[in-house]
Amino acid sequence: MMNFGFKIAPSATINLDNVDMEKFTLLHEMEPDVYKCMACGSCSATCPAGRFTGMSVRKVILDLQRGREKEAVRMLKGCMLCGKCSMVCPRGINTRHLILSVCRIYNEDKQ
Amino acid sequence: MIYQGKQKIWSEYQKEIPDDHWFYVRSCIRQNFFPGAEVMFMKICRDLLGKDIYEAAHHTTCGGIAYHCDTIPQETVMTIVARQFALMTEAGYENYVASCITSFGNYIEILETWNEFPEVEAKVREMLWKACRREFNKPKYVAHASDLVYKFRNDIAARAKFRLVNRKTGEPLKVVEHIGCHYSKMFPSKGVGGAEYPYVLCGMIESWGGNVIDYPERRHCCGYGFRQYHVKANRGYSIANTHKKFESMEPYHPDMIITNCPGCPYFLDRWQYAISELEGKTYGENGYGIPVFTYEEVAGLVLGYDPWDLGLQLHQVAVEPLLDKIGIPYDPDEKYRGINHKDLLKPEIPGVLRCC
Amino acid sequence: MKENIVIIGGGIAGLEAAGQLIRLGYSPIIVEKQDHLGGHVAEWHCLFPDMTPASDVVSRLTENVSEANIFVNTEILFINHLKDSYNVMLSNGISIVTRIILFTTGFRLFDASKKEEYGYGVYDQVITNRDLEQWFSTGNDDRVNSRELNAVGFVHCVGSRDEKAGNGQCSKVCCITAVKQAIEMKQRFPEAQVYCFYMDLRMFGKKYEDFYISAQRDYGVRFIRGRVSEVSENIEGKVIVKAEDTLAGKPVKVTLDLLVLMAGIVCNPDCTKVASMIPLQMDSDGFLKSRDNIMDITGSSRSGIFYAGACTGAKTVPETLAEARSAALDIHNYITSSRI
Structure with missing residues (x-):
């Protein structure tokens, strides 16, 4: 094996074929409204933790569907459960309840 | 895969490729990488098919690599290309065939630019004249060498061993x-x-x-x-x-x-x-x-x-x-x-x- | 009341306008190029947002025009401008002198094969919105493999909002049609993953938003914001779709068993041809130019020439029907006012 001083750059592409949706399906059963998110971003805009920790409910919902569960769970650690996001969500998603369900489903194996 | 679907698209993109009398320009790098390729093209066209393919000893790079690496301005590339066209004109040819793909793209892009912006063409003509006292006609046809081999593919197949x-x-x-x-x-x-x-x-x-x-x-x-x-x-x-x-x-x-x-x-x-x-x-x-x-x-x-x-x-x-x-x-x-x-x-x- | 009224196009706009004119006491003449009435709607399976069978709509409209003179399989050969009327020559040899022509020439579905990168007509598992509706109706389409349908994709805006495709306009109905068809696929194949690739979702009509939320919440249709850039076929004959997930800011790709292209709405070329015989002006969006786009959408710049439906731009079925009624009333007013 030679050292050329460079390596094959990893691809940034999300391959949806390889995303395991098992947990998300479970989440959807518990929280049917999770699919109602239309990524407007008002939850993130109003989040008091977001500007310091990167917490964003919008990104959590997206990441969970793109195979980036670890990132999503890590992000949720910044949440203080203040409920501001529930107040602003135009789709009426109970985000506080959703966050707790995400923690329950995805934290089981201590990611 | 539906082959007929591709055939339909192919039929919509057929370009006119004249049969003979071409001014040939080589690639900067191919002779180092694939030294037999351009020689083979000449042999097929001249010796096998008896075509008139002319090469000028004074032709240079088209400037394409420098252009795509963003190290020279487009006017410079255009003037280099204008000089190539001047060599073609001086040799009495109207059909221009390039060995290199980037050159081919470069020639097409420049001709299209001149079509849209005649004032740019006028400026390049002036720059070429000031630089080396040359004038040029634009080629009637520009082809890539693979277009010609494509055109002659069945002649080659007929002689294939x-x-x-x-x-x-x-x-x-x-x-x-x-x-x-x-x-x-x-x-x-x-x-x-x-x-x-x-x-x-x-x-x-x-x-x-x-x-x-x-x-x-x-x-x-x-x-x-x-x-x-x-x-x-x-x-x-x-x-x-x-x-x-x-x-x-x-x-x-x-x-x-x-x-x-x-x-x-x-x-x-x-x-x-x-x-x-x-x-x-x-x-x-x-x-x-x-x-x-x-x-x-x-x-x-x-x-x-x-x-x-x-x-x-x-x-x-x-x-x-x-x-x-x-x-x-x-x-x-x-x-x-x-x-x-x-x-x-x-x-x-x-x-x-x-x-x- | 022996005033001749020529209606060009036997789609839903032509049928509805004819029905209203008959009710007002006129005997309109419908000229239809195809062998059947109902136009595009007749080729559709069911309609949003209540899943109304399209055939019900067409048969109700057709019942109302039983007294009209209807020529199917008939084209307009030419139209001569006489002093204060028009001589319309039909391909069946009949010529009609009339003061009034109603254009209900409709639209043409964008030819999806023009978007070469999507591989319609090249890759086996790529179909259009119309193909899917026909499959819903007939169940016959070799490209749809019901035994193995695990992943389906919908591409929004095929030939819409696309300058390169020659149509910069939004086709208006494709977003909601994709949502409808995605739900219908989920109903047939509950285990399948269904993706919609969209640029914007334009849910402007009555109950459309509810329909969209239902697709998300109840059916789990996955909406990905990003325009499909390229489609290819893998060794198993499945289609691979590349797009950007613009919300994640990353490229995304997925392998599908079926890809549905939401072909957009463009002006019917036959309409352009007939319009040039009079001649009538085209608007900058490529459709017929109304006298006024707010106050008089059914009026043309020429006396006695009226428009209804998608000949002046993309429209939904209820919008088209409302315009047809409006045009019938305009024609009635035109006749009565000129009589005085």
């Missing part, structure tokens, strides 16, 4: 075709078959007996990408593109790859070695790579030219397994002998990629 067929099984060879980005992606109507499903190499492969493979990353760049490769820190992106293509074509077990660009065959060939060193992976049979050719080299092979006269010993990936498959004779002892049996010296054998 070999076909792209597995001698043992009688099956057509599985051939990957790869088109240089600048051939038709900028101006789809200027390429035979358009940009999404170019026909220029498919036509040769079909005519010479092979089967074309359409794999998912067929349209993807070879990985050269000028700046991506020229800056060492970016070479990881360059090779990642090549790697993506090979991973995508692997399930089809291609016998060979044909290209029509100076950079593509070089990178598809040499990066197979680099990938084998980085990942321990090879894509051909029995630890070999997938041999990569220019279309002129393939034309030379089917016409029965000696593989070593075609310069195939300069390829990284060994071509011998393919020559055996087709049944093309070769002398292993002559592989690294040059003109008058001069010893060219044998290269070191790589650790992972199997070579002859």
Whole structure:
């Protein structure tokens, strides 16, 4: 094996074929409204933790569907459960309840 | 795959290619990478088909590499190109054929720009006059050399000694075709078959007996990408593109790859070695790579030219397994002998990629 | 009341206008190029947002025009401008002198094969919105493999909002049609993953938003914001779709068993041809130019020439029907006012 001083750059592409949706399906059963998110971003805009920790409910919902569960769970650690996001969500998603369900489903194996 | 669907698209992208009297301009790099390719083009056109192909000793780079690396302004490239056109005009030709894909794209782009902005053309004419006291007519037709070989593909097939067929099984060879980005992606109507499903190499492969493979990353760049490769820190992106293509074509077990660009065959060939060193992976049979050719080299092979006269010993990936498959004779002892049996010296054998 | 009224096009706009004119006491003449009435709607399976069978709509409209003179399989050969009327020559040899012509020439579905990168007509598992509706109706289409349908994709805006495709306009109905068809696929194949690749979702009509939310919440249709850039076929004959997930800011790819292209709405070329015989002006969006786009969408710049439906731009079925009624009333007013 030679050292050329460079390596094959990893691809940034999300391959949806390889995303395991098992947990998300479970989440959807518990929280049917999770699919109602239309990524407007008002939850993130109003989040008091977001500007310091990167917490964003919008990104959590997206990441969970793109195979980036670890990132999503890590992000949720910044949440203080203040409920501001529930107040602003135009789709009426109970985000506080959703966050707790995400923690329950995805934290089981201590990611 | 619906073949008729592709045929319908091909029929919409047919360009006019005059039969004879061409002014030929070579590529900057092909003679180093694939020394037999351009010679073969001249031999086929002049000796075999009796065409009038003229070359001027004073022609230079078209400036395309510098332009695409963003190191010279477009006016400079245009003036270089204007000088090439002046050489054509002085030699009494109207049909201009380029060996290089990027040159071809460069010429087309510049002519289209002059069409849209005549004041730019006027300025370039003035600059050329001030720089070297030359004047030019714009070419009537601009073609890439692969357009001409495409046009003559059936004449070549009629004179062929070999076909792209597995001698043992009688099956057509599985051939990957790869088109240089600048051939038709900028101006789809200027390429035979358009940009999404170019026909220029498919036509040769079909005519010479092979089967074309359409794999998912067929349209993807070879990985050269000028700046991506020229800056060492970016070479990881360059090779990642090549790697993506090979991973995508692997399930089809291609016998060979044909290209029509100076950079593509070089990178598809040499990066197979680099990938084998980085990942321990090879894509051909029995630890070999997938041999990569220019279309002129393939034309030379089917016409029965000696593989070593075609310069195939300069390829990284060994071509011998393919020559055996087709049944093309070769002398292993002559592989690294040059003109008058001069010893060219044998290269070191790589650790992972199997070579002859 | 023996005033001749020629209606060009026997789609839903032509039928509805004819029905209203009959009710007002006129005997309109419908000229239809195809062998059947109902136009595009007749080729559709069911309609949003209540899943109304399209055939019900067409048969109700057809019942109302039983007294009209209807020529199917008939084209307009030419139209001569007389002093204060028009001589319309039909391909069946009949010529009609009339003061009034109603254009209900409708639209043409964008030819999806023009978007070469999507591989319609090249890759086996790529179909259009119309193909899917026909499969819903007939169940016959070799490209749809019901035994193995695990992943389906919908591409929004095929030939819409696309300058390169020659149509910069939004086709208006494709977003909601994709949502409808995605739900219908989920109903048939509950285990399948269904993706919609969109640029914007334009849910402007009555109950459309509810329909969209239902697709998300109840059916789990996955909406990905990003325009598909390229489609290819893998060794198993499945289609691979590349796009950018613009919300994640990353490229995305997925392998599908079926890809549905939401072909957009462009002006019917036959309409352009007939309009040039009079001649009538085309608007900058490529459709017929109304006298006024707010106050008089059914009026043309020429006396006695009226428009209804998609000949002046993409429209939904209820919008088209409302316009047809409006045009019938305009024609009635035109006749009565000129009589005085």
